[in-house]
Amino acid sequence: xxxxxxxxxxxxxxxxxxxxxxxxxxxxxxxxxxxxxxxxxxxxxxxxxxxxxxxxxxxxxxxxxxxxxxxxxxxxxxxxxxxxxxxxxxxxxxxxxxxxxxxxxxxxxxxxxxxxxxxxxxxxxxxxxxxxxxxxxxxxxxxxxxxxxxxxxxxxxxxxxxxxxxxxxxxx
Amino acid sequence: xxxxxxxxxxxxxxxxxxxxxxxxxxxxxxxxxxxxxxxxxxxxxxxxxxxxxxxxxxxxxxxxxxxxxxxxxxxxxxxxxxxxxxxxxxxxxxxxxxxxxxxxxxxxxxxxxxxxxxxxxxxxxxxxxxxxxxxxxxxxxxxxxxxxxxxxxxxxxxxxxxxxxxxxxxxxxxxxxxxxxxxxxxxxxxxxxxxxxxxxxxxxxxxxxxxxxxxxxxxxxxxxxxxxxxxxxxxxxxxxxxxxxxxxxxxxxxxxxxxxxxxxxxxxxxxxxxxxxxxxxxxxxxxxxxxxxxxxxxxxxxxxxxxxxxxxxxxxxxxxxxxxxxxxxxxxxxxxxxxxxxxxxxxxxxxxxxxxxxxxxxxxxxxxxxxxxxxxxxxxxxxxxxxxxxxxxxxxxxxxxxxxxxxxxxxxxxxxxxxxxxxxxxxxxxxxxxxxxxxxxxxxxxxxxxxxxxxxxxxxxxxxxxxxxxxxxxxxxxxxxxxxxxxxxxxxxxxxxxxxxxxxxxxx
Numbered sequence: 015x016x017x018x019x020x021x022x023x024x025x026x027x028x029x030x031x032x033x034x035x036x037x038x039x040x041x042x043x044x045x046x047x048x049x050x051x052x053x054x055x056x057x058x059x060x061x062x063x064x065x066x067x068x069x070x071x072x073x074x075x076x077x078x079x080x081x082x083x084x085x086x087x088x089x090x091x092x093x094x095x096x097x098x099x100x101x102x103x104x105x106x107x108x109x110x111x112x113x114x115x116x117x118x119x120x121x122x123x124x125x126x127x128x129x130x131x132x133x134x135x136x137x138x139x140x141x142x143x144x145x146x147x148x149x150x151x152x153x154x155x156x157x158x159x160x161x162x163x164x165x166x167x168x169x170x171x172x173x174x175x176x177x178x179x180x181x182x183x184x185x186x
Numbered sequence: 187x188x189x190x191x192x193x194x195x196x197x198x199x200x201x202x203x204x205x206x207x208x209x210x211x212x213x214x215x216x217x218x219x220x221x222x223x224x225x226x227x228x229x230x231x232x233x234x235x236x237x238x239x240x241x242x243x244x245x246x247x248x249x250x251x252x253x254x255x256x257x258x259x260x261x262x263x264x265x266x267x268x269x270x271x272x273x274x275x276x277x278x279x280x281x282x283x284x285x286x287x288x289x290x291x292x293x294x295x296x297x298x299x300x301x302x303x304x305x306x307x308x309x310x311x312x313x314x315x316x317x318x319x320x321x322x323x324x325x326x327x328x329x330x331x332x333x334x335x336x337x338x339x340x341x342x343x344x345x346x347x348x349x350x351x352x353x354x355x356x357x358x359x360x361x362x363x364x365x366x367x368x369x370x371x372x373x374x375x376x377x378x379x380x381x382x383x384x385x386x387x388x389x390x391x392x393x394x395x396x397x398x399x400x401x402x403x404x405x406x407x408x409x410x411x412x413x414x415x416x417x418x419x420x421x422x423x424x425x426x427x428x429x430x431x432x433x434x435x436x437x438x439x440x441x442x443x444x445x446x447x448x449x450x451x452x453x454x455x456x457x458x459x460x461x462x463x464x465x466x467x468x469x470x471x472x473x474x475x476x477x478x479x480x481x482x483x484x485x486x487x488x489x490x491x492x493x494x495x496x497x498x499x500x501x502x503x504x505x506x507x508x509x510x511x512x513x514x515x516x517x518x519x520x521x522x523x524x525x526x527x528x529x530x531x532x533x534x535x536x537x538x539x540x541x542x543x544x545x546x547x548x549x550x551x552x553x554x555x556x557x558x559x560x561x562x563x564x565x566x567x568x569x570x571x572x573x574x575x576x577x578x579x580x581x582x583x584x585x586x587x588x589x590x591x592x593x594x595x596x597x598x599x600x601x602x603x604x605x606x607x608x609x610x611x612x613x614x615x616x617x618x619x620x621x622x623x624x625x626x627x628x629x630x631x632x633x634x635x636x637x638x639x640x641x642x643x644x645x646x647x648x649x650x651x652x653x654x655x656x657x658x659x660x661x662x663x664x665x666x667x668x669x670x671x672x673x674x675x676x677x678x679x680x681x682x683x684x685x686x687x688x689x690x691x692x693x694x
Contacts, residue, residue, distance in 0.1 A: 025615045033615050037358060044365060047380060054375055062640035065372040065379055068633040072365045079358040086354075108411040111578075112607075115403070119586050119603055124596045133583045140582075144410070144575035161576075169580050177587055182241045186590040186599070 027094065030087035037080030044073030107144070114140045129185040130174040137166035193539055194316060197546035206249055206550065213250040214554030215566075217257020221273040222569045223577055224265050225409050228258035228274055228457075228514040229623065230401040233394050236521040237588035244525035249547045251521050252501075255514050256308060256551035257558070259457055259493055263300040265570060267293055276457035276496075279465040279489035286481035294425040294563075299483055301559030302427035303439065303490035308552040310443030310491075311450070311498030316545045318451075319534075322506035323541075326531035329507075331642060332649050335635035336659035337453060337509045338628040342621060343663050345454030345513075350618030353670045359617050363625020364632055366391055373634050386597040393520045393626060395589035395598035396605045400619050402585040403606025406578045408613060425563040435487050438468050442491035449492070450499020454624050456512035457493040457500070464492025498548050505529050505541055508631065513620040516627040524592075 025033075048070030053061065061067070118136035123129065142162035149158035177183045200206075213235070220231040231254045239247035262273025267284035280300060287296035329337075342364060346356030369380045370390025381387040432439065442464035449460040468488035469478045478485045500511030501518065508530035510516035519529050527533070527540055534541060558566065589602035609619055643649045650656055668674045 029615060033617075044380075051379065052377065054377065057375070059375065060641070060645060062645045063374065063637045065375055065377040068636055069365055069368050069379060072361050072368075075361045076358060076365070079354050079361065082354050083358070104411055108407060111407060111410045114579075115406070115582055116603065118582075119599050123586060123590070123599065129587075137579050137583060140579035141576055144579070145573070165576055165580070169583065173583060173587060177238065177591065181238050183238065183587075183591045184594050185587060186594075186596060 027087045027090040031084055031091065034080045034084035034087060038077055038084065041073045041076035041080055044076065045070055048073060110143055111140070114143070124186040130170045133173060134166045134170035137169055138162050141165055190316070190320060190542070193542040194545060197539065197542040198549070200245075201249070201543075201546045201550055205246070209246055209250050210253050210550045210554040211557065213253035214257035214551060214558060217254035217259075218261035218264075218555075218558050218566060219569050220254070221258040221261020221277075222264050222566065223572075224269075224271045224273055225405045226258075226273075226581065227401050227405070228255050228276075229397060229517055230405070231255070231258045232514055232517045232521065233397045233401065234584055234588045236394055236517065236524065237398075237591040240524065240591060244522075244527060245543055245547075247525055248518075248522060248527075248544070249550065251518055252544070252547045253551040253554055255518060256494070256497055256548070256555055258514075259497060260300075260304045260555045260559070261566075263304070263490055264297065264567065267296045267300065268567070268570065274457075276461055276493040277489075278458060279461040279493075280486055282465070282479050282489075283477075283482045283485040286479070287483075287486065290481055292481070295428075295483075296486060297425045297559075297563060298427040299431055299486050300490045301425075301556065302432050303442070303487040304494040305427075305552055305556045305559065306432065306439045307443050307446055307491035307494035308497065308548070308555065310440070311447050311495040312545060312548045312552060314447045314495075315498040315502055315548060316542070318447075319502050319506050319541050319545075320538075322502060323531055323534035326507050327535075329531060329655065330653075331635040331639035332653050333655045333659070334507075334509075334631055335639055335650065336656050336663065337507060338632035338635065340659050340663050341453030341509050341628055342625050342632075343454070343666060344452060345456075345624040346618075346621040347666055347670070348455055348459050349620040350616060352616055352618075355615075355617045356621045357667075359612070359619070360621035360625045363622035364629040365625075366396070366622070367626045367629020368633055373630055374637060386595065391601055391605075391626070392592055392598050393517075394524075394592045395602040396626060397517055397623060398585045398589050399602035399605030400609045400622065402581060402588075403602060404609035404613060404619070406582050406585075407606065407610040409574055410578055411610075425559075427559065431483060431487065435484050438472075438484050438488050439491050441467060441471075442488045443495040446492040446495025447499035447502075450496030450511045451502050453503055453507075453509045453511060454621070456514075456620060457496045460496030460499070461489040461493035464488045464495075501544060501548070505533055505544060506531065510624070510627060513623040516623055520627060 048066035051064070051066035053059065053064040053066065114136060118132060122132040122136065142159055145158050145162070146155070149155050174185060178185050216235070217228070217231055220226045221228070232251050235251055235254050236247075239250050242250070259274060259276050262277035263280045263284065265271050265273040266277040266280040267288050270281050270285040272278040272281055284296045284300065287293065342360035343357060346360040347353045349356045367390070369387060371377065371388055372379055378388060445464045445467055446460040449455050449463055450457070465485055465488050468484055469475060472478065472482075472484055474482060474484060496512070500515035502511065504510040504515045504519040508519065510519045522529055527537060585602060586599055589598045590596065592598060609622075613619065639650060640647070651660055669678065
C-alpha cells in the first residue's frame with residue numbers, strides 16, 4: 015500500500031535569520047501600535063490598566079525571542095555556512111492545493127452557488143488532479159475520474175445532509 | 187466526600203441511557219478513525235465536532251467531544267504500531283516498541299497491549315479527575331488576579347518549552363498566541379485593539395476557526411506538500427488484550443497512570459510528553475531494559491497508559507482553574523464556554539454537578555474505547571488504506587463548513603485560511619503550534635489578570651512575586667527559561683552532580 019506522510023527537516027540558518035527578522039519587525043509594529051494606542055487617561059484610567067499595556071509587553075517579548083533566533087542563526091551561519099533546507103517540497107502539489115482550496119473557500123462558498131454543488135466540484139477537481147500523475151502512469155485516468163466523481167458526489171451529499179438536516183447547522 | 191459520590195452516581199445514572207451510549211459509540215468511532223489518519227489531531231477533531239454539535243444540549247455536545255478526544259488518542263496507536271507513523275503526536279512513543287512487535291508478527295498483540303494500557307490509564311485518570319477536580323477547585327477559590335496571571339504565563343511557557351524541538355521558537359509562538367487573543371475589544375474598557383477598522387475583528391479572532399486553520403488547513407498543506415512514501419502494512423494476529431499482560435505489568439500501569447495524570451495537570455504540557463515520560467520512567471526501572479526499542483510489551487504499555495491517563499489529567503486544571511493542560515483540552519474548554527459552562531474555581535460553586543458529569547462522560551468514553559478495542563479492529567483498519575489524496579480534500583470541506591458554522595460568517599472561513607497558511611509556513615520553520623493555541627486560549631486571562639492585579643496593588647508589581655503561589659510559579663517559570671541558557675544549565679547540572687556525590691559520600 016502507499017501512504018503519504020510529511021517529512022520533518024531542520025530549517026536552514028538563512029531561513030531562520032529571515033524569519034527572525036520578520037518577527038522582529040512584527041514585534042516592533044506591535045510595540046509601536048500599543049504605544050500610540052489611546053491610554054484612556056481622560057476616563058481616569060491609570061497607565062497600568064491602559065489597553066495597550068499587555069500587547070506592548072508581548073511585542074517586546076516577541077522582539078526579544080526573535081532577536082535570540084536571529085543572533086543564534088547568524089552564529090550558525092558563520093559556523094556551518096549556508097546549508098540548504100533538507101525537506102523536499104512538491105511545489106506543483108502545494109500550488110495546486112492552495113489554488114483549489116482558495117478558489118473553493120473564497121470564490122465559490124457563500125456566493126450564491128449551493129454548498130453541496132460547490133463542494134462536489136471542488137472535491138472532484140482536487141482528488142482527480144492529485145491522483146492524475148499516478149493514474150496516468152498506470153493508464154487508469156478514466157477510472158480515476160470515476161472514483162473522484164463518486165467520492166465528490168457522496169461526500170458533498172453526506173456533509174450537506176449531516177450538517178443541515180441532522181445537526182441543524184447552517185451551511186454557507 | 188459522600189456528597190460527591192452521590193453526585194457522581196446521579197451523573198452516571200443520567201448517562202447510562204440509550205442516547206448517551208449511542209453518542210459515545212458514534213463519537214468514539216469518529217475519534218478512532220481520525221486518530222488512525224496520521225496528521226489529523228485530537229485538537230482538530232474536537233474543533234470540528236464543536237461546530238457540528240453547536241445546536242445540541244450542552245451535556246450531549248461535551249460528551250461527544252470527550253469521546254472523540256479519547257478515541258483519537260487511542261486510535262493514533264494503530265498507525266504507530268502498523269506503519270511506524272504516529273496517528274497523533276501522543277502516539278510517537280508507541281512507535282518504538284509497537285512497530286517492532288508488528289515486525290515480529292505480533293501486530294495484533296501490540297494493539298491488544300495498547301488497548302489494555304489505554305483503558306487502564308484512562309480509568310486511572312477518571313478516578314483522579316473525580317477526586318482532584320473538586321479539591322483543586324476549592325484551593326483555587328483563594329487565588330486572585332496575581333495567581334491567575336502566573337498560571338496563564340506558566341502554561342504558555344511550559345508548552346513552549348516542551349512542544350517542539352526549539353524552546354525559543356515555542357515561546358515566541360506562545361507570545362504570538364497571547365497577542366492574537368488580544369485582538370478585538372479589550373475586556374476591561376471595550377476599546378478596539380489592533381482591529382484596523384474591520385468590524386468583524388471587533389469580537390476578536392474566533393477560537394474554533396483559528397484552530398481549524400492551525401491544525402486542519404495547515405496539516406492539509408503539509409501533507410500534500412510532501413512526497414509520497416511507500417509503507418508496508420504489517421499483518422495482524424489476535425487483537426484481544428491479555429489479562430496476563432495487565433497483571434504482569436500492573437506496577438508499570440500504575441506508575442504510568444500517575445505520571446500521565448501529573449503531566450496532564452501541568453498547564454501546557456500535553457499527552458505526547460506524558461507518553462514519553464512514562465516510557466522513560468518504565469525503562470529506567472525495568473528488569474528488561476534491553477528489550478526497550480526492540481518490541482518491549484512493558485514499553486508499549488507504559489507509553490499508551492501515560493498518554494491516555496493524561497487526558498483526564500489535562501481536563502482537571504481546565505475545569506478547576508480554566509487553565510487547560512494541553513491543546514485539545516484547551517479546545518474542549520472553549521467548547522464548554524460556547525455551551526454556557528464557565529470553567530474555573532467558581533464551577534464547583536455554581537455547577538458542581540457538571541464536574542461529575544464530565545467524570546461520567548470520560549468513563550463512558552473509556553468504555554467506548556474498550557468496545558472498539560475488543561471488536562471492529564480489523565474493519566477500522568481499512569481507513570488506513572484510504573489515500574491521502576482523497577482524505578485531505580474531504581477534510582478541507584469539513585474545515586470550511588466547521589469554520590462557517592460557529593457564527594455563520596464568511597469572515598471566519600477567511601480567518602481559517604489565513605491561519606492555516608501562516609501555520610503551514612511556520613511549521614516548515616520548526617515553529618510549534620500548541621503554544622500558539624495555549625496563548626490564544628489564555629491571552630484574555632493573562633491580560634485581565636495583569637491589569638486587575640496592578641489596579642489592586644495601585645501599580646505595584648511586588649505582589650506578583652511575593653504572594654506564596656505567585657513566588658512558586660514565577661520561580662518555576664523563570665527557572666525553566668534559564669535552563670535553556672547553556673551556561674546556567676551547565677552550572678545547575680554540575681551543582682546537582684556535586685550535591686549527589688556529597689550525599690552518596692556521606693551515606694557510604
